Amino acid sequence: MATLSSSLLSSSPICKSRFSPTNLVSGIDFISFSPRTTLSVVSPAILSISVKQQNRQRNSLQVKSVASPTETASEFDEMVSGTKRKYYMLGGKGGVGKTSCAASLAVRFANNGHPTLVVSTDPAHSLSDSFAQDLTGGMLVPVEGPESPLFALEINPEKAREEFRSASQMNGGSGMKDFMDGMGLGMLVEQLGELKLGELLDTPPPGLDEAIAISKVIQFLESPEYNMFTRIVFDTAPTGHTLRLLSLPDFLDASIGKILKLRQKITSATSAIKSVFGKEDNRPDAADKLERLRERMVKVRELFRDTESTEFVIVTIPTVMAVSESSRLSASLKKESVPVKRLVVNQILPPSSSDCKFCSIKRKDQMRALDMIREDSELSGLTLMEAPLVDMEIRGVPALRFLGDIVWK
């Protein structure tokens, strides 16, 4: 394989010429964003095709022409319809284009009447890069350009985790330990320590940051000033994190539940003693904070499984490795009862009319991966949405709009 690829590279026109539409495609669209920027793709009719439909047309990846609006409702019509709030979680293997697809979907929603919020819970944020705008800081930032309000938010996992940590440090330090020891209740404090939540937060498992980040978003969305958002798009962390995230709320819910029970015991013991000495303290303490956090975690779990309002969109690229990982992701999501209906296959090379040997071999390889999707028991039931490989990096609202109009049909 290595020999094949190196011989391909050495003979490939791609090494000699720019990867441009002229050596790739026929029927090119050129879209200008600025006097210096031009993005191009081959076909204006890159479409949503049901994989089931494609099964009938094996061996010839004929992309169906666009159905006229009077024929059938398009995929995007379904996604955009209704003013009830909907959540779209985009996830998949690292680097396949999750952020570009999430950002382009958010722009498309905002251009179709939905006040939209796009959130990155991926610890390796690239939403700022995608919008070519600084979105760091953990607060909602308005994005200029779309017709309806579009806001973006990059959650700072470190900061969110710190808040969680301060809420969960329940043993009150050595003072509390001494006090409880004196009362013969030292065991309770030790049990709290044994839950090792602090340790968990020092070396967080994949998924913890994301669970905290999503719960943070839910916290934002609970406040009245965020009521206006009718579409929320999540750019999630790569597959492994997502899978851990799905089981994390249960785990955290149980841990926090235990802590709260112990806390309850300690509180009632100490307040009974303090009240004897006339010093009862009724201030809301960390237990209340923790209880609220636990409730949000339960909401995260419910949100992921709510077929009415949530959809997880898998993003992949046409390679054997990415397709295999997507298949495993789909199976895990199904097992966890997370609704999945659509699969975006990104970076598809257009049929080449040129003599670019590298491109035609690469495209054949991609067609094999698309065949794999059609034959895969997990993926073949999903609606396939194809996104072309464009010849420039997709950055900024005009470029995202361009991509969104092609992918989200």
Ligand SMILES: Nc1ncnc2c1ncn2[C@@H]1O[C@H](COP(=O)(O)OP(=O)(O)OP(=O)(O)O)[C@@H](O)[C@H]1O
């Ligand atoms: N269809 C496309 N055509 C051309 N370039 C693309 C396309 N989709 C994505 N890219 C480019 O690929 C790179 C990775 O994309 P992106 O950041 O969206 O992926 P990701 O899956 O979110 O990555 P990560 O897992 O690192 O967060 C970016 O430079 C992006 O501009």
